[in-house]
Amino acid sequence: MAAAGRLYGFRTIGMVRGEESSPLNPTLAQAAADGMTLRYLDRDAYRQKQEPTFQADLLGQTGPAYVLPEGGTNELALRGCAELVPELSAQISFDALCVACGTGGTLGGFLAALSPQQQAVGVAALKNGGFLQEDIKALKTAAGQTVTAPWSVQTQYHFGGYAKFSPELLTFIQQFQQRHGILLDPLYTGKLLYGVLDLLNQDYFAAGSTVVAVHTGGLQAWAGFSARFGQRSAWWPDVIHNQEVK
Incomplete structure (x- = not known):
């Protein structure tokens, strides 16, 4: 969505679950580089994301916008x-x-x-x-x-x-x-x-x-895993071993 906004000249706002942190992870960093404004919601607020009153209040803060749901599913x-x-x-x-x-x-x-x-x-x-x-x-x-x-x-x-x-x-x-x-x-x-x-x-x-x-993409996740674990060796099993991303 951020890339589409950059290419076609419309404003984009990303609602991010969690606290703002620095540096941004690679996915959010790319979104910001493409011109997306990032706004952060705590978990309680995020649970209300589909409620009409919550969305109305949000649009009152951001101005008129098309709300794209989580996962893009509509x-x-x-x-x-x-x-x-x-x-x-x-x-x-x-x-x-x-x-x-x-x-x-x-x-x-x-x-x-x-x-x-x-x-x-x-x-x-x-x-x-x-x-x-x-x-x-x-x-x-x-x-x-x-x-x-x-x-x-x-x-x-x-x-x-x-x-x-x-x-x-x-x-x-x-x-x-x-x-x-x-x-x-x-x-x-x-x-x-x-x-x-x-x-x-x-x-x-x-x-x-x-x-x-159907291969639906998702390969940008590897950049995030590289940043999270600090390095990427010959292959990820050597880096992660028995760990799991929480």
């Missing part, structure tokens, strides 16, 4: 993410489409464009992610969209919760990059591909199916 997100399905279909015919889930907007958008003969699989990046199914259903209902494709949210590949990971996951990311030349991140796409390959080993998908996994 009805417009469904429309935008739905456009990815025909783009993918133009490149390859597939039976299943898989994506990592944080708030569920990307998966919800896919569902609007898939046929009944295709299926969608979301891999939750956070612990206890079963609620995502109800959130996606509510979002689709609010948008007046009907889902015809079968779909599921897999909740067993979170590796401890959001922004948490283990040596096992990091080793998988390392080996995946060595084998395919594609870097994953430990928040979203690493968990996604780990889960998809595990599901394949369990014969979750019908024999002969073409399964597409």
Whole structure:
């Protein structure tokens, strides 16, 4: 959003959960460099972020603005993410489409464009992610969209919760990059591909199916991990060992 504001000349404000600290982490530093104004909310205030009275008070302080929700998930997100399905279909015919889930907007958008003969699989990046199914259903209902494709949210590949990971996951990311030349991140796409390959080993998908996994980015997280741990050696398992990001 900050980069879009810089490129297209509109003002951006980022609401950050937590206390202001210096120096900024790499993600916030890049947002600030792109012209975003950062405002900080304590955890109690952040819990109210979706309440109309809280948003009205916030807009009273900032001036008129379009409020983009956490994760970017709203009805417009469904429309935008739905456009990815025909783009993918133009490149390859597939039976299943898989994506990592944080708030569920990307998966919800896919569902609007898939046929009944295709299926969608979301891999939750956070612990206890079963609620995502109800959130996606509510979002689709609010948008007046009907889902015809079968779909599921897999909740067993979170590796401890959001922004948490283990040596096992990091080793998988390392080996995946060595084998395919594609870097994953430990928040979203690493968990996604780990889960998809595990599901394949369990014969979750019908024999002969073409399964597409969508790499949704997130690679800027590596810069934050480098700053957090002070260095980056040959590979992250050597740096982190048995630690987890809290």
